[in-house]
Amino acid sequence: MKNGRAFVMLGVAGLAGLAAVVFASRWLVQTSSSAVTPVVVAAGDVSLGEPLNTNLIHTVSWPTGSIPPGTFTDAKSLEGRVVLTSLARGEPVLEAKLAPVGTKGGLSAVIGAGNRAITVRVNDVVGVAGFALPGNYVDVIVNTQEPGKSDAQQSISKIVLEKILVLAVAQQVSRDDTQPKVVNAVTLEVTPDQAEKLDLARSVGTLSLVLRNQVDKKTTDTGGATKTTLLGTPAAASAPAAAPARPVRVHYAARPAPRRDCVGVLSGVLGSVECF
Template identity: 65%
Template sequence: MKNLRILFMLLIATVAGLSAVMLASRWLLQQGSNGITKVAVAAADISLGQQITPEAVKLVDWPAASLPPGVVQDAASLSGRVTKASLTRGEPVLESKLTPAGTKGGLSAVIANGKRAITVRVNDVVGVAGFALPGSFVDIIVNTQKDKEGKPSAERTDQSISKIVLEKILVLAVAQEVNRDETKPKVVNAVTLEVSPDEAEKLDLARSVGTLSLVLRNQMDPRPAETAGATKNSLLKEPVIAAAAPVTKTVQVVRHVAAKAFAGTCIGVISGTQHNQECF
């Protein structure tokens, strides 16, 4: 009897354990199916400005409680869309990384609203030894001749000056490359910059009146550069000679008026045929 009671208790415990496992498994499956959703991710690396093809994305399971904001869940809606930021394999496709629907691929797709793209010729020095890569920010310096004001054109002497004319300009592309993921420097002969229409006019004038140089700057530094430009005098720290003030000479004309007062008696003198008068 004692052994039967022990076996009965073990049987009851086994049945209760199996029931608990089955209930727990069913609950986990229900919770899992309710907490998982499908999201679109990149099936391969997608470059900036590239049109998305159906083969470039796929749907994967993603926890519904940790969905990234703006994630795309319909892979079919991504066909033909253009990326304005590169995507790596397995990265969720976000609406913030896509251009508006209907945009064609290429460099024009990544230009911000109200901006323009202009290309300037550079060399290994002007292009900051190839470190002016897509996605970096540069300042633009022009070296030109400055006219001395206040003199007739025939008497003016030109003075070289270097001045920052544009600040925090985004580099869109170097040569024909727009990929922003690479950090290896590239020496190219042309750099495409993103500017406003007003900045485009200034840049076009600057490259026609002098030579341009690019200055690489910190991407997180928003402070403007308050400079007056560098000239030969300021570079060599030559003393500035103040112009002498014109000396005005005042000529005073003093008029002396001599008043002669004649007093006394006048006598007429006759000498031969001459007649004179003398006063005393």
């Protein structure tokens, strides 16, 4: 009797345990399926300015609570969209990293609204030994003859443009590489006014690029460097102005009257003096 009751209790406990396992597994499946969301990510490295296609992106399950804003769930909706920044493998494709719909691929896709791209010829010195890479900021210095000076010694070096974005070096636009590259041309992003200044600067003198900190937004107002300021030579002191000459007043002496001989003449009671 006692053994029969023990078997019954064991059977009930086994059934309760089995039911608990079934319900727990169902809860885990439902919870896990609702905690993830399909997100479009890069299937491989995508270069800046490259149009997206189904070979470059795919969909993965992403934890719902950690999805960044601006993601996509359908890979087909991104067909032909151009990326503004390079994407690494597995990186989510965000709307903020894409050019507007209808933009064609290439360098023109990464130029900011209202800006222009202009290319300047450089060498290993002008191009900061190849450290001016896409994504860096530079200042532009022009060395030319000082206005109004005909002497070649009166040359001047002046910063004409500040915080100019480097879009590309030669034909490379990738911003992921940090290795210096010595090239013969650098493409800069400028405003229309800056494009005019830069074109004039390279026609009147020689250009140099000055690499600057990417987060430094301060601008400086310099007067330019000349030979005089470089060597610290004081400017020639101007001779003191001569005092105006005082007018000379000429005094003329009175001319003495000529000497004459005079005699007295009596005529009756009248008398007179005659001189000759």
